[in-house]
Amino acid sequence: MGEDDERAAQEVARRDAAAVQDEETEKERLDRNLMELLGELRVALPGVQVLFAFLLAVPFQAGFVRVTPFQRDVYFFTLCCALAATVCLIAPTPFHRLTFRLHQKRALVAIANRLTIAGLGLVALAMTGVILLISDVLFGTATVVIATALTATLFALLWGVLPLRHRRRGP
Numbered sequence: 576m577g578e579d580d581e582r583a584a585q586e587v588a589r590r591d592a593a594a595v596q597d598e599e600t601e602k603e604r605l606d607r608n609l610m611e612l613l614g615e616l617r618v619a620l621p622g623v624q625v626l627f628a629f630l631l632a633v634p635f636q637a638g639f640v641r642v643t644p645f646q647r648d649v650y651f652f653t654l655c656c657a658l659a660a661t662v663c664l665i666a667p668t669p670f671h672r673l674t675f676r677l678h679q680k681r682a683l684v685a686i687a688n689r690l691t692i693a694g695l696g697l698v699a700l701a702m703t704g705v706i707l708l709i710s711d712v713l714f715g716t717a718t719v720v721i722a723t724a725l726t727a728t729l730f731a732l733l734w735g736v737l738p739l740r741h742r743r744r745g746p
Contacts, residue, residue: 605680612667612687619691620664623698626705627657646711653704656697663694699730 599607630653633639642650667687674683703726710722 602680605684608684609680609687612684612691616664616667616691619695619698620661623657623660623664623694623701626698626701627654627661630654630657630701630705642712646708649704649708649711653701653708656701656704660694660697660701663690663697666690695734699727699734703727703730 630650633650667683667690670686671683703723706726707719707723710719714722
C-alpha cells in the first residue's frame with residue numbers, strides 16, 4: 576500500500592469514527608469511555624502491583640541493612656509512590672461498586688480518568704525511583720544521574736509530551 580493509499584484509508588477511518596461518535600447517545604459514549612478506561616487499567620495495574628510487591632520484599636533481603644540514608648529515603652519515597660499509584664488505579668472499582676445503579680456513570684468516567692492519570696504519574700515516579708535506587712547501589716554518581724535523567728525524560732516524553740502534543744492538534 577502506497578503512502579497516498581494509507582493516508583486515504585486513515586481519512587476514511589477518521590470520518591467513520593467521527594460519524595459513529597456523532598450518532599452515539601450520551602449513555603453509549605459513557606459506556607464506551609468506561610470500557611476503554613477499564614481496558615487501559617487492565618494493562619497498567621498488574622505492572623504497578625508487581626513493582627509494589629517487589630518493593631515490599633526488598634527490606635527483607637540480607638543486603639538491605641547496608642543501605643545509605645539516601646538509599647533508604649529513595650526506597651521509602653519509591654514505595655510510597657507505588658502504593659499511591661496502586662490506590663489511584665484501583666480506586667475506580669470501589670467508586671463504581673459504591674455508586675452502582677445510582678446513575679453516576681458520568682462522574683465515574685470523569686473521576687476514574689483523573690485517578691488514572693494521577694496513578695500513571697505516580698507509576699512513572701516509582702519506576703524512576705527504582706532506577707535511581709538500583710543504579711545508586713550498583714554504580715557511581717555519574718551513572719546514577721544519567722540513568723535517572725534518561726528514565727525521567729523517557730517517561731516525560733512518551734507519557735506526557737507525545738500525547739499532549741497530539742491532543743492539541745485535535746482529530
